[in-house]
Amino acid sequence: MKDLLILGAGTAGTMMANHLKKELPDGWKISIVDQQETHYYQPGYLFLPFDIYKPSQIKKPIEKFIPKGVTLIKQKIEKINKDENTVLLKNGKSISYDILIIATGTDIAPQEIEGMLGDHWHKSVFDFYTFEGAKNLRNKLRKWKGGDLIVHITEMPIKCPVAPLEFAFLADAYFEQKGMRDKVNIKYVTPLSGAFTKPTATKELTHLLTKKNIEIIPDFAIEHVDGENKKIVDYGGKEVSYDLLVTIPTNMGDDLMERSGFGDEMNYVPTNKATLQTTVKENIFAIGDATNVPASKAGSVAHFEAEILTGNILRYISGQPLKEEFDGHANCFIETGHGKALLIDFNYTHEPVTGTFPFAGIGPLNLLKETHTNHWGKLAFRWIYWNLLITGKHIPFVTATMSESGKNYKDVVEEETV
Amino acid sequence: MEKMYAGVAVNVNEEGYLTDFSQWSKEVAEDIAKEENVSLTQRHWDLISYLQGEHKKESALSIRKVGKSGVVSIKEFYELFPTGPLKVSTRVAGIPKPASCI
Numbered sequence: 001m002k003d004l005l006i007l008g009a010g011t012a013g014t015m016m017a018n019h020l021k022k023e024l025p026d027g028w029k030i031s032i033v034d035q036q037e038t039h040y041y042q043p044g045y046l047f048l049p050f051d052i053y054k055p056s057q058i059k060k061p062i063e064k065f066i067p068k069g070v071t072l073i074k075q076k077i078e079k080i081n082k083d084e085n086t087v088l089l090k091n092g093k094s095i096s097y098d099i100l101i102i103a104t105g106t107d108i109a110p111q112e113i114e115g116m117l118g119d120h121w122h123k124s125v126f127d128f129y130t131f132e133g134a135k136n137l138r139n140k141l142r143k144w145k146g147g148d149l150i151v152h153i154t155e156m157p158i159k160c161p162v163a164p165l166e167f168a169f170l171a172d173a174y175f176e177q178k179g180m181r182d183k184v185n186i187k188y189v190t191p192l193s194g195a196f197t198k199p200t201a202t203k204e205l206t207h208l209l210t211k212k213n214i215e216i217i218p219d220f221a222i223e224h225v226d227g228e229n230k231k232i233v234d235y236g237g238k239e240v241s242y243d244l245l246v247t248i249p250t251n252m253g254d255d256l257m258e259r260s261g262f263g264d265e266m267n268y269v270p271t272n273k274a275t276l277q278t279t280v281k282e283n284i285f286a287i288g289d290a291t292n293v294p295a296s297k298a299g300s301v302a303h304f305e306a307e308i309l310t311g312n313i314l315r316y317i318s319g320q321p322l323k324e325e326f327d328g329h330a331n332c333f334i335e336t337g338h339g340k341a342l343l344i345d346f347n348y349t350h351e352p353v354t355g356t357f358p359f360a361g362i363g364p365l366n367l368l369k370e371t372h373t374n375h376w377g378k379l380a381f382r383w384i385y386w387n388l389l390i391t392g393k394h395i396p397f398v399t400a401t402m403s404e405s406g407k408n409y410k411d412v413v414e415e416e417t418v
Numbered sequence: 419m420e421k422m423y424a425g426v427a428v429n430v431n432e433e434g435y436l437t438d439f440s441q442w443s444k445e446v447a448e449d450i451a452k453e454e455n456v457s458l459t460q461r462h463w464d465l466i467s468y469l470q471g472e473h474k475k476e477s478a479l480s481i482r483k484v485g486k487s488g489v490v491s492i493k494e495f496y497e498l499f500p501t502g503p504l505k506v507s508t509r510v511a512g513i514p515k516p517a518s519c520i
Binding site: 155219221223235236264265266294 | 482492493496500503
């Protein structure tokens with residue numbers, strides 16, 4: 001009997017368990033380790049603060065999505081001993097493997113910025129990248145009287161890089177519906193030189209921010225949070241005052257990587273961006289937010305990676321060369337408020353542009369354009385997530401590698417950087 | 419396109435980054451720094467040689483990585499190149515602008 005071990009039962013790990021259960025040849029046993037009880041629908045964290053989703057709509061037990069025949073081990077992971085091909089758990093037990101898949105994701109690390117954690121954390125300084133943060137922020141917003149609302153990105157890369165923009169758009173709509181938009185000043189503070197990481201999308205999104213009366217403050221590299229005087233200060237000495245700070249703290253991979261002696265300075269796993277095999281060792285693969293590949297950290301990316309990684313694991317088992325297939329494909333809805341959304345579809349080499357998706361000239365979804373249909377697409381996605389995506393089923397008409405069909409690549413803008 | 423620095427023509431891209439590192443010299447760096455309103459001190463040179471070394475190793479550069487390098491702190495990195503630490507320092511060092519964060 002050979003052993004395949006998956007670390008992490010989040011979006012990526014659960015998808016891999018489902019794919020591999022169906023595809024692995026006889027004689028292989030699959031185990032998956034995670035210390036959590038709950039599988040969260042993370043895109044729902046964006047809607048929770050605005051009372052659009054209830055907590056019960058975005059959480060389900062982890063077990064529910066682990067296929068029969070796969071062993072779920074609920075333990076904290078202490079260390080990967082790559083030379084012995086074993087993983088040490090918190091309870092002292094050691095598990096050996098023939099193939100390891102690292103799917104431990106990324107998490108916020110607010111402790112990285114001086115003054116971010118403290119008495120004011122989840123009182124006047126909030127994150128919405130955790131269930132707790134999103135729920136506490138909801139309670140705060142329900143009774144908030146208004147003032148300066150700062151939506152802030154600490155440093156890149158972050159999970160779901162469009163989420164802070166969506167938060168700003170939804171906040172605009174939320175306060176308008178509450179009849180208090182005139183009492184709220186929304187500012188978008190980012191370390192990037194513009195609204196987004198990709199130039200053509202930045203142009204469209206800047207236009208939307210301006211239209212919604214959201215001020216953008218670019219090139220802001222935060223040094224510390226002054227919680228007492230309610231301001232954030234950057235390395236150059238710039239200051240921005242807030243009454244309510246909604247920040248995306250530094251995102252980092254699991255410190256398991258540091259304990260195991262590999263991982264980059266953000267604890268991400270060095271991974272071949274086309275094959276998803278790690279450079280740590282040939283029998284260790286990585287998927288989703290845990291890798292250092294230069295793709296967005298997002299569920300759609302993990303979904304596309306899962307199809308490709310499954311193929312490569314089968315190739316590895318049968319001794320064939322791995323296929324350099326992953327192209328960085330990402331597909332993200334961007335909620336813009338008032339029942340509308342944008343859709344972007346891009347990869348390592350092709351930035352998001354306008355067009356139609358998934359069918360050229362037909363859609364029904366529109367790329368980089370605000371429409372109601374896109375919004376319904378995003379809401380439908382929660383059903384797709386629970387019923388198709390994490391159970392490893394293929395999403396109809398959406399391919400793992402990006403299609404150039406239906407996209408307008410003329411008039412693209414030059415790439416911008418920090 | 420070509421641009422004159424320190425009396426020699428060097429190849430640069432449309433954003434002013436050298437496209438051929440073999441054309442870089444300390445004098446070229448001094449001239450580019452002048453354009454960016456930075457006057458180079460020993461601390462700048464220490465950082466520049468670190469950046470060039472990392473580039474040679476093909477490791478991706480980020481502000482955090484520089485801050486953890488032991489060469490300069492993030493705070494000092496901003497003091498050395500206040501208008502955009504990574505953007506300006508890589509240009510002066512004659513290496514490509516680090517790819518955009520995703």
